[in-house]
Amino acid sequence: MALPRPFTRGRRDTSGNRMWVWLMLPGTLWMTGFLIASLVLVAVLAVGTTDELGNPRFGFDLAGVRALADPAYTEVMARSLGYALLTCLICLLIAYPVAYTIALHGGRYKHALIAAIVVPFFANYLVRMYGWSVVLSDDGPVLRTLRAVGLADGGTKILNSGLGVVAGLVYGFVVFMIIPLYAALERLDVSLIEAGRDLYGGPVRTFFFVTLPATRQGAAAGLVLVFLPAMGDFVSAQLMGGPDQIMIGNLIQDKFFQGQNWPLGSALTMLLMLVLLIGMLGYLRRTRKDEAEARR
Amino acid sequence: MDATPAVRLDGVSKQYGDSYAVHRLDLDIEAGHFFSLLGPSGCGKTTTLRMIGGFSDPTDGSVLLGGDDVTALPPNKRNVNTVFQSYALFDHLSIADNVGFGLKRKGVAKAEIRQRVGEMLDLIQLAGLAGRKPATLSGGQRQRVALARALVNRPAVLLLDEPLAALDLKLRRQMQVELKQIQREVGITFVFVTHDQDEALTMSDRIAVMNEGRIEQCGTPEDIYEHPASRFVASFMGTSNLMTGTYRAGAVALEKGPALPVGPRSEIADGTAVSVSVRPEKIWLSDFEPGMQMMSGVIRETVYSGPITTYLIDLAPGVTLSVLEQNTARARMEDRWSGGETVEFGWRPEHCLVLA
Amino acid sequence: MTLLRAPSPAVPERTAAKARPRRGRAGRRPRVLIAITALFFALLYLPIAVVGLFSFNSQKSLTVFDGFSLRWYRAFAHDDLLLSSLGTSLRISLVAMAGSVLLGVALALGLVRCRTRLGSLAGLIMLVPLITPEIVTGVASMLLFKGLGVPLSTGTVMLAEITFSISYVTVILRSRVAALNPEVEEAAMDLGATRWQAVRLVTLPALLPAVLASAVLIFALVFDDFVLAYFTTGVDPQPLSVRIYSAIRFGVQPTINAVGTLMLAGSIALIALALFIPRLFGRRGGLDLLSGK
Numbered sequence: 001m002a003l004p005r006p007f008t009r010g011r012r013d014t015s016g017n018r019m020w021v022w023l024m025l026p027g028t029l030w031m032t033g034f035l036i037a038s039l040v041l042v043a044v045l046a047v048g049t050t051d052e053l054g055n056p057r058f059g060f061d062l063a064g065v066r067a068l069a070d071p072a073y074t075e076v077m078a079r080s081l082g083y084a085l086l087t088c089l090i091c092l093l094i095a096y097p098v099a100y101t102i103a104l105h106g107g108r109y110k111h112a113l114i115a116a117i118v119v120p121f122f123a124n125y126l127v128r129m130y131g132w133s134v135v136l137s138d139d140g141p142v143l144r145t146l147r148a149v150g151l152a153d154g155g156t157k158i159l160n161s162g163l164g165v166v167a168g169l170v171y172g173f174v175v176f177m178i179i180p181l182y183a184a185l186e187r188l189d190v191s192l193i194e195a196g197r198d199l200y201g202g203p204v205r206t207f208f209f210v211t212l213p214a215t216r217q218g219a220a221a222g223l224v225l226v227f228l229p230a231m232g233d234f235v236s237a238q239l240m241g242g243p244d245q246i247m248i249g250n251l252i253q254d255k256f257f258q259g260q261n262w263p264l265g266s267a268l269t270m271l272l273m274l275v276l277l278i279g280m281l282g283y284l285r286r287t288r289k290d291e292a293e294a295r296r
Numbered sequence: 297m298d299a300t301p302a303v304r305l306d307g308v309s310k311q312y313g314d315s316y317a318v319h320r321l322d323l324d325i326e327a328g329h330f331f332s333l334l335g336p337s338g339c340g341k342t343t344t345l346r347m348i349g350g351f352s353d354p355t356d357g358s359v360l361l362g363g364d365d366v367t368a369l370p371p372n373k374r375n376v377n378t379v380f381q382s383y384a385l386f387d388h389l390s391i392a393d394n395v396g397f398g399l400k401r402k403g404v405a406k407a408e409i410r411q412r413v414g415e416m417l418d419l420i421q422l423a424g425l426a427g428r429k430p431a432t433l434s435g436g437q438r439q440r441v442a443l444a445r446a447l448v449n450r451p452a453v454l455l456l457d458e459p460l461a462a463l464d465l466k467l468r469r470q471m472q473v474e475l476k477q478i479q480r481e482v483g484i485t486f487v488f489v490t491h492d493q494d495e496a497l498t499m500s501d502r503i504a505v506m507n508e509g510r511i512e513q514c515g516t517p518e519d520i521y522e523h524p525a526s527r528f529v530a531s532f533m534g535t536s537n538l539m540t541g542t543y544r545a546g547a548v549a550l551e552k553g554p555a556l557p558v559g560p561r562s563e564i565a566d567g568t569a570v571s572v573s574v575r576p577e578k579i580w581l582s583d584f585e586p587g588m589q590m591m592s593g594v595i596r597e598t599v600y601s602g603p604i605t606t607y608l609i610d611l612a613p614g615v616t617l618s619v620l621e622q623n624t625a626r627a628r629m630e631d632r633w634s635g636g637e638t639v640e641f642g643w644r645p646e647h648c649l650v651l652a
Numbered sequence: 653m654t655l656l657r658a659p660s661p662a663v664p665e666r667t668a669a670k671a672r673p674r675r676g677r678a679g680r681r682p683r684v685l686i687a688i689t690a691l692f693f694a695l696l697y698l699p700i701a702v703v704g705l706f707s708f709n710s711q712k713s714l715t716v717f718d719g720f721s722l723r724w725y726r727a728f729a730h731d732d733l734l735l736s737s738l739g740t741s742l743r744i745s746l747v748a749m750a751g752s753v754l755l756g757v758a759l760a761l762g763l764v765r766c767r768t769r770l771g772s773l774a775g776l777i778m779l780v781p782l783i784t785p786e787i788v789t790g791v792a793s794m795l796l797f798k799g800l801g802v803p804l805s806t807g808t809v810m811l812a813e814i815t816f817s818i819s820y821v822t823v824i825l826r827s828r829v830a831a832l833n834p835e836v837e838e839a840a841m842d843l844g845a846t847r848w849q850a851v852r853l854v855t856l857p858a859l860l861p862a863v864l865a866s867a868v869l870i871f872a873l874v875f876d877d878f879v880l881a882y883f884t885t886g887v888d889p890q891p892l893s894v895r896i897y898s899a900i901r902f903g904v905q906p907t908i909n910a911v912g913t914l915m916l917a918g919s920i921a922l923i924a925l926a927l928f929i930p931r932l933f934g935r936r937g938g939l940d941l942l943s944g945k
Contacts, residue, residue: 131912
């Protein structure tokens with residue numbers, strides 16, 4: 001009767017799997033071939049050399065990596081880190097009230113309002129930054145308004161300063177803070193706030209004891225999402241900051257396009273990746289800790 | 297009559313890691329029957345159905361359809377069709393295209409598809425909705441479309457995976473009758489998976505009660521209800537007064553309470569731990585017959601629920617029996633027992649089952 | 653994220669807001685918060701408005717509006733370099749859209765259904781572009797092409813953009829695939845379809861709205877992308893965004909206002925379209941643009 005059929009056992013489950021593997025393969029191979037391989041190439045070139053013509057040569061030379069310790073570069077790196085962190089902080093301060101207002105007071109317009117924030121942010125970054133630089137220019141509407149109300153005098157400038165760079169980064173990436181915060185606030189149970197009012201009384205105390213802790217994960221996600229692009233950006237420093245305000249992205253760009261020092265450019269790129277990975281890992285550890293606490 | 301069963305499972309197992317979802321199942325389903333696989337969730341009934349349909353490979357044993365071994369065949373090569381629990385209608389196709397999907401796959405001529413789909417829509421009384429999309433239909437209508445989509449292919453066996461579970465009670469009762477009628481009309485073997493014992497009892501020709509991957513009992517609805525083969529079947533099918541004790545010389549000494557005389561049972565050895573089962577409706581409170589097993593107890597509670605009254609009677613401290621009495625025209629309200637009264641009751645010896 | 657899903661009721665009914673219907677979820681209208689939000693919206697749209705307004709300026713100034721004129725649009729229409737860049741950008745976007753949607757749809761299907769170690773590895777690889785800053789992707793792509801001896805050209809931009817866009821398509825479609833009822837595919841097989849036919853006849857049609865939406869979105873993102881294009885493009889022809897970059901680095905160029913306005917209008921329209929496509933199909937469940945990011 002039942003003949004042993006060792007080769008057909010579980011066959012259908014795996015043949016199903018095989019088709020899914022075939023579907024997955026082209027995309028995965030493509031990404032591995034173009035992306036993972038190229039990232040590895042950057043790492044290899046970071047310890048490579050150049051020939052007399054400036055063309056990259058593989059080898060093992062730590063000149064590029066050692067050059068990172070040069071004060072000229074460490075200063076840029078410190079500035080990048082500082083600006084990126086400052087951008088994160090300002091984004092948080094702006095995004096929180098905006099997301100809070102839309103999520104809790106947006107009523108039936110909240111979907112439209114959040115779409116009105118998201119849609120332009122996905123539109124052309126360069127044109128937006130260019131428009132922003134016009135708005136913040138010495139004759140632009142912002143400074144003119146500030147001068148009119150007496151908050152600024154003729155000497156006040158925003159562009160060509162650190163403030164300009166940070167303003168550009170904030171304008172560029174604040175949406176990445178709003179989205180996760182909005183999502184967290186949307187999920188927030190209103191009865192929690194009401195319970196908070198009962199327990200703690202005032203709206204301010206309720207905010208610090210109830211609302212803020214409940215949205216901590218959204219804020220953490222937002223910080224990472226802003227930090228990543230802010231750290232690697234070079235357009236804001238170029239358009240809003242001028243030559244004295246360059247960031248690590250500008251250095252990388254310079255080493256590849258003007259300086260033609262590819263090993264150093266690769267080393268800088270790897271350094272940037274390293275900083276971002278540390279940030280990511282910190283975030284992941286934080287969320288894992290939060291999740292563990294939530295489970296308890 | 298054709299002796300070849302429509303479905304035969306021969307030592308079929310499905311193993312996930314170390315645990316068995318289905319354990320060495322042997323089962324014959326006769327052609328033309330309405331056959332139910334009944335059991336609590338996780339008992340392996342759906343896995344069994346999926347193995348018949350070809351959606352899941354048995355880890356051991358074989359599946360035969362009409363005498364042919366189909367264990368290695370994929371679902372599209374088996375002459376069975378399935379009505380899924382979620383209905384699984386194709387949302388982007390019209391009702392007519394949903395029903396015609398299988399025929400089109402088989403390469404049936406367009407004119408014939410149109411005709412057979414039309415007949416099928418008439419049968420399920422949805423002819424007017426042929427052009428609509430599934431999303432616009434009610435739950436009951438979607439259920440019927442799923443049925444028509446499977447039946448139009450005239451499969452040898454139709455598999456139904458809890459098709460009525462998503463419907464509300466009233467619609468469900470109505471669909472039970474309708475489904476049974478359709479089955480009789482088309483004469484196709486139905487294999488019906490359900491966890492609802494009422495549904496299985498009212499619709500089936502035969503029922504297999506499953507528990508923990510095994511078949512506990514297989515038989516007609518009366519068989520299973522009146523002569524449950526195990527403690528599990530007795531408790532799963534309807535309500536039952538189950539009491540545990542030890543068999544010794546024609547009586548069962550209850551763990552808490554008196555010894556119940558059950559008559560000599562030659563198949564049970566003295567000292568075996570057994571369960572005694574008496575259905576609540578098989579216990580009499582009046583008009584006793586000679587030869588009945590008579591007992592007495594104290595009424596603890598009287599629960600009136602329209603056509604019937606349920607009494608909870610303490611046979612001994614910790615042993616409570618429930619007893620059903622019909623509120624027929626002859627029964628008078630003032631004759632009902634109330635709490636605290638001592639009553640006589642009895643049952644026919646054959647209604648007292650001893651289950652190993 | 654429930655952005656642009658099926659419309660939800662204006663006010664949750666179970667809250668106290670029911671008794672005070674004109675007020676928000678958490679009671680009293682907070683004037684300060686609303687003022688901050690209004691200021692935010694003003695600053696968000698001001699740069700866009702400025703670019704749009706001054707693209708119609710009759711003079712070169714970016715601060716004084718002299719009068720309405722279409723001269724910068726006319727200048728754009730006669731600028732062969734910008735026009736050829738526009739054509740290049742459109743070509744790149746179309747190819748990147750087609751390539752990444754094709755690869756991304758297959759990848760999303762495979763990732764959700766394939767529960768093997770290879771599947772989880774592929775899932776990790778797919779996330780890399782999302783956590784890598786564009787400048788790193790740009791540098792890496794450029795080095796790869798140089799290393800392979802491939803001269804930078806429109807073709808290399810297309811390859812790099814496809815690589816970068818696959819992740820977006822996959823992230824968008826993944827949750828949609830996971831939300832599909834697996835019984836529907838089984839039903840198709842039950843009715844005589846092979847596994848592949850089931851995917852083609854049942855699964856892909858069910859995914860169509862999300863696929864179209866992601867295609868439109870990718871088109872807009874690639875068209876607007878600058879960093880990756882900047883690192884991987886050849887000298888001529890150059891994509892439009894790279895031309896704009898060179899132009900705005902060297903000061904005010906009113907033609908750029910006209911081009912920029914057209915680009916902003918175009919991409920805002922496309923992205924809005926991408927968000928609303930699922931609604932056009934009259935189905936529940938919008939495009940979850942943001943959940944995976």
